[in-house]
Amino acid sequence: MVSDIVTVFWRDWIVLKRRLPKFILSRMVAPMLYLVAFGWGLGRNIQIGSGSYIDFLVPGIMALNSMNISYNSLTPLCTERIYHKSIGEYIIAPMRPVAFIIGKIMAAVLRGLISSGIILLLAFAFGARMNITVTYIGVLILNCIIFAEVGFFAALSMDSYEELSQVNTYILLPMSFLCGTFFTTSALPDFIRIIVELLPLTHTSYLLRGIAVQSPVAWESVAVLLLYAIIGFILGRKAYNNQLK
Amino acid sequence: MITIEGLVKEFRVKNRDKKYIIKKAVDNLSLQVSKGEIFGLLGPNGAGKTTTIRMMTMEMQPTSGKILYAGRTSEADALAIKEMIGVVPQNINFDNDLTVGENMELHARLHHMPKNQRKQRIADMLDFVELSNTVNLMPRTLSGGMKRRLLIARALIHNPSILFMDEPTVALDPQVRRKIWDLIRSLAANGTTVILTTHYIEEAEALCDRVAIVNEGRLIALDTPEAFCQRMGKIAVEWDSPEGRQYRFFDTRKEAAVFAGELEHSAHIRRSNLEDAFIELTDREEGM
Ligand SMILES: Nc1ncnc2c1ncn2[C@@H]1O[C@H](COP(=O)(O)OP(=O)(O)OP(=O)(O)O)[C@@H](O)[C@H]1O
Ligand SMILES: [Mg+2]
Numbered sequence: 001m002v003s004d005i006v007t008v009f010w011r012d013w014i015v016l017k018r019r020l021p022k023f024i025l026s027r028m029v030a031p032m033l034y035l036v037a038f039g040w041g042l043g044r045n046i047q048i049g050s051g052s053y054i055d056f057l058v059p060g061i062m063a064l065n066s067m068n069i070s071y072n073s074l075t076p077l078c079t080e081r082i083y084h085k086s087i088g089e090y091i092i093a094p095m096r097p098v099a100f101i102i103g104k105i106m107a108a109v110l111r112g113l114i115s116s117g118i119i120l121l122l123a124f125a126f127g128a129r130m131n132i133t134v135t136y137i138g139v140l141i142l143n144c145i146i147f148a149e150v151g152f153f154a155a156l157s158m159d160s161y162e163e164l165s166q167v168n169t170y171i172l173l174p175m176s177f178l179c180g181t182f183f184t185t186s187a188l189p190d191f192i193r194i195i196v197e198l199l200p201l202t203h204t205s206y207l208l209r210g211i212a213v214q215s216p217v218a219w220e221s222v223a224v225l226l227l228y229a230i231i232g233f234i235l236g237r238k239a240y241n242n243q244l245k
Numbered sequence: 246m247i248t249i250e251g252l253v254k255e256f257r258v259k260n261r262d263k264k265y266i267i268k269k270a271v272d273n274l275s276l277q278v279s280k281g282e283i284f285g286l287l288g289p290n291g292a293g294k295t296t297t298i299r300m301m302t303m304e305m306q307p308t309s310g311k312i313l314y315a316g317r318t319s320e321a322d323a324l325a326i327k328e329m330i331g332v333v334p335q336n337i338n339f340d341n342d343l344t345v346g347e348n349m350e351l352h353a354r355l356h357h358m359p360k361n362q363r364k365q366r367i368a369d370m371l372d373f374v375e376l377s378n379t380v381n382l383m384p385r386t387l388s389g390g391m392k393r394r395l396l397i398a399r400a401l402i403h404n405p406s407i408l409f410m411d412e413p414t415v416a417l418d419p420q421v422r423r424k425i426w427d428l429i430r431s432l433a434a435n436g437t438t439v440i441l442t443t444h445y446i447e448e449a450e451a452l453c454d455r456v457a458i459v460n461e462g463r464l465i466a467l468d469t470p471e472a473f474c475q476r477m478g479k480i481a482v483e484w485d486s487p488e489g490r491q492y493r494f495f496d497t498r499k500e501a502a503v504f505a506g507e508l509e510h511s512a513h514i515r516r517s518n519l520e521d522a523f524i525e526l527t528d529r530e531e532g533m
Contacts, residue, residue, distance in 0.1 A: 003354075003357065004355070007351070007354040007355055010351075010354065011340070011343065011347075011351055014343065014347060015342045015343070076342075080340070084338060084339070084340070084341050085334075085336050085337075085338035086338050086339060086340040086341070088304060088334060088338045089338065089340070089351065089352065089355065090355065091303075091304050092302050092303070092304055092327065092330065092332050093327065093355035093356060094323075094324045094325070094327035094328045094355075094356065094357070095324075095327075095355060096324070244303075244304065244305055244306045245305070245306065
């Protein structure tokens with residue numbers, strides 16, 4: 001089982017390693033723009049609570065970026081499944097499906113963490129100050145796991161790349177902006193706020209922001225994220241099984 | 246020994262009005278394959294050969310029916326059975342983000358080959374299919390036939406004792422095809438069970454110990470290639486008429502010659518072959 005997870009991870013690592021410089025460079029673009037536009041440009045005139053807007057902003061960008069990167073790490077599975085059919089190699093292999101899922105998720109988490117590291121460096125360069133702890137990294141990993149699972153499920157369930165990009169447009173993009181990333185959810189009208197506050201990304205944003213300013217960890221939010229991770233895993237397992245139908 | 250009993254596969258397919266219809270691809274198929282046998286699955290396009298193989302290799306769950314490997318069911322002992330299986334799929338399915346060598350290594354790792362054996366074995370297999378110089382290339386840069394050779398090499402890396410080959414020699418040049426035939430024979434001689442499909446009937450005739458002919462998901466006939474020819478009549482008379490090519494089969498050359506002599510058209514007398522049997526048995530009513 002462990003060796004199978006390593007094999008699945010190894011494959012993604014080989015592919016990532018070959019493109020590492022390109023990967024790092026391209027992953028810098030979006031967060032850099034957010035930091036410049038909202039943090040540096042817009043944010044210089046905004047004061048939120050005690051700190052500066054950029055200190056408020058960075059955890060939000062960390063959350064939405066790790067979501068996007070880990071989700072998009074696994075969407076290529078869709079073409080591998082429909083077009084190249086290379087998933088067949090795993091299906092005929094003497095390997096448990098969970099080994100495949102875990103290996104893929106680990107690879108996505110790695111990508112998510114690499115790009116998060118890049119943002120942290122950028123943020124510090126932009127003059128942000130924050131407190132990073134083990135729990136902070138733990139929450140980040142949990143967030144990566146959840147959205148890697150969403151990517152896994154979508155890639156194995158959608159019938160085309162077109163449908164897959166709709167998940168991006170209708171689910172991930174709105175979440176990127178609304179889930180407490182750029183402003184607090186209290187600014188939203190009630191009925192939207194309630195929905196938004198149920199979403200995992202909102203919990204991640206608030207957890208990261210809380211830890212960054214050294215306030216006590218909201219463990220009930222961690223529990224919510226764990227619940228999402230478990231549900232995501234079960235859905236992923238189901239989607240894999242559907243390949244055998 | 247591999248036994249399949251009452252195997253059925255139904256697909257749910259969406260038609261134009263977005264309604265689901267049930268399509269039966271394999272219909273109550275039962276057969277047995279012995280260890281070391283070369284077993285051919287023959288049938289026209291869409292007969293259900295690939296679907297049958299994919300159920301046997303556990304890529305796909307049957308709608309109903311049983312698959313037993315030496316008495317063990319595919320559900321209960323899936324992992325142990327998969328360890329023994331090698332598959333040459335009908336469709337080329339390389340990982341296009343990995344090089345040829347990495348594709349081979351992925352396969353070796355997935356089949357739990359010890360690290361110290363992997364490299365040598367991969368080199369040997371690539372050498373056998375004459376693709377050693379492609380190790381560092383991406384699979385998409387290979388020619389069609391080279392890709393198919395690579396599929397065969399990959400399937401053999403982990404020394405499977407049961408080999409499924411779905412149209413293994415499609416697109417191969419005659420020399421390579423003969424080489425693959427020799428390989429299949431020597432594998433079987435060493436105890437490997439080979440289950441193959443092909444549209445080259447002469448290939449099945451040359452290789453297979455037994456042949457199953459399937460059509461529309463059902464088993465129509467199962468026998469040795471020789472027995473199929475016997476059944477038809479050993480001698481074939483073949484001639485062209487305005488309605489197209491015609492055949493007639495006879496038990497002796499003498500009877501055939503008498504018949505041919507009475508024809509208005511000039512006729513060709515030859516030994517009957519498996520292809521004759523195949524066409525007789527799977528003849529489509531509408532005449533294509
Ligand atoms: N995934 C699928 N979904 C729906 N129908 C399918 C699917 N796979 C196969 N079929 C149908 O099942 C039937 C059998 O297909 P199969 O691929 O097993 O045929 P085959 O004997 O291998 O044909 P060929 O010689 O062309 O390879 C066909 O009618 C095909 O359309
Ligand atoms: Mg087929």
